[in-house]
Amino acid sequence: MQEEIEKMILESMTEEKTVILSSHLVEEVESYIDFALFFRHGSLIATEDVEKMRQESGKSLTDLYRELLAGEECVGC
Numbered sequence: 001m002q003e004e005i006e007k008m009i010l011e012s013m014t015e016e017k018t019v020i021l022s023s024h025l026v027e028e029v030e031s032y033i034d035f036a037l038f039f040r041h042g043s044l045i046a047t048e049d050v051e052k053m054r055q056e057s058g059k060s061l062t063d064l065y066r067e068l069l070a071g072e073e074c075v076g077c
Contacts, residue, residue, distance in 0.1 A: 009021065010032070013032070019032075021033075026061055026062045026065045027062050030050075030061045030062060033050050033061060034049070034050055035047070035048070035049055035050060036048045036050055036061055038064075038065070038068050038069070040069065045068060046064070046068055048061070048064060
């Protein structure tokens, strides 16, 4: 199932399209993401241009996710 979803996402990605993906499995989707929005309890808490963040801070999206949501209980993590 996961491979099918990954294939569908990759086939859908073009410069003209925006794909909105919601996942707490950041490690699995990080390589596809150009821009990230982070929510906590339904409220937007951060936005990031992923490549710019990597260049400026040396952090991965996974690192930022863990910092922003440290201590949050996550079902299935």
